[in-house]
Amino acid sequence: MVKAKQSMRQAGATGLRAWMRRHAFSLLSSLGSLARYPLAALMTVAVVAFAIAMPLALQLALDNIERLSKQWERLDTLSVFVDSRLERPAIDRLASRLSTWNGVLAVDPISPDQGLQELSAQLGLESAEDVLENNPLPWVLEVTLDGVGDRSGLIDRLQSQSEVSNVLADIQWLERLDAMTELLGQLTLLLAGLLAAGVAVVIGNTIRLDVQNRREEIEVLALVGATAAFIRRPFLYSGLWYGLLGGLMAWALLSAGLMVLQDPVARLGQTYTESLRLLGPSPLVIVMAVGGSALFGLLGAWLAVSQHLRRIDP
């Protein structure tokens, strides 16, 4: 052992500077192998980029939908149908009581007459009063929510009031959308996991071919005293580059897609007289996607190289 250390020192193999030089050599060597077959390298990078961009785009779409639905929820009101036997003073008491609740922004009582007028206007009738002998509509309280609190809990609580006959929340579709985006979010995670594994496999396969092509070089390196770590290192760097470049390319693709979609989305918003805007991925997501891609590239390279160097066994 002592002898081995001595011989290492004799060969100039110790020290931080020597370590850095060896790494610099591996780094350059890995870049060289990428540059030697630029088209093949580009193809691998592109495959990685697509694999990363797909779940990223899906996640981005879901993010935007979620943000929009939050916006719509905030505008929403509940229609509370009051027991038809109740009359004016009781209605006002109920309204003032409800308005003190947490999560309730405002309560507007709508009288049966008002309701009938609105209805007839909506149905395009001259006057519903002409058709109906007596007004069948109850008092309705329009409850505006602050959009922060627990909506369904509030609805349950309203429903349980003895004066309330029915609560109409016509934003059920929003709830469904929420559930759907949540489901799709889970699917995206699953897809991201699969595609990350795909990235590792694609890069691993590219590295495997590289190892095969450079078999002679590997053997010669081993003959002149290269350690296994030294032989492995350029390939690991290559894997890292493929992953990193793929991740960056995915980001570029996504940004380009966002730019293309910005105008159509704004136009769509105009038809709803709302200002719609697509938001890009957050810096954290970008860092995670690019970093994760690089990491999985490294992992794939490591798997391929360890396997193949053992098989070549120089």
Next chain:
Amino acid sequence: MISFQHVSKRYPGGVQALSDVSFELGAGEMTFLTGRSGAGKSTLLKLIALLERPSRGQVVFDGRNVGKVSRRQIPYLRRRIGVIFQDHRLLTDKRVFDNVALPLMIAGVSFGEIQRRVRAALDKVGLADKEKMYPPMLSGGEQQRVGIARAIIGRPPVLLADEPTGNLDPGLSAELMETFLQLNRAGVTVLIASHDLALIKRLGQRVLVLDNGQIIDDLPRRERGVETEPDG
């Protein structure tokens, strides 16, 4: 420096390359290894450089039992042995300079030092003006000398050469041998496998003769000039 103690090597498949080989090689000694092809010369060299492990017996290099060297330690041992191959084993897609520099790059030597030492080594083998060429552009003899430059660049205490003059004409062979003699005079232990009997005889160094995996003769070194001295 190198000691074989009852070494046998049997390849998978049953080929017995070496059987019960024992000899000692002192530090700074120059020795030829000869015998017909298939006699086990290459195997013997490979056992020293740990390209193969002995089936039986011990190979001791510089006081260490080579057979007990762990896989992790093999590279460091190989750095202390310069090996010259009959088929050169040069990287054809790398320039002569980079080929020769390989052992130093592996060791993490600074670029300035690499440059200096590669030039010196190429100068020593007479290829100072060929550093930017690729090996396929060179003649067989030149390629062999690039291999020698690569083998000596790390200043290893031991140099092994497998048929270094195999494909060379007599003039070049003599030149190459002179290079080996120079290195030996500088203190390097040299072991050369060769079947060029005329050349070996002329140089008058120690000769080990292998036949069928066994050492059948060990001719000691003759003092220079003994041959030409008149009898009586």
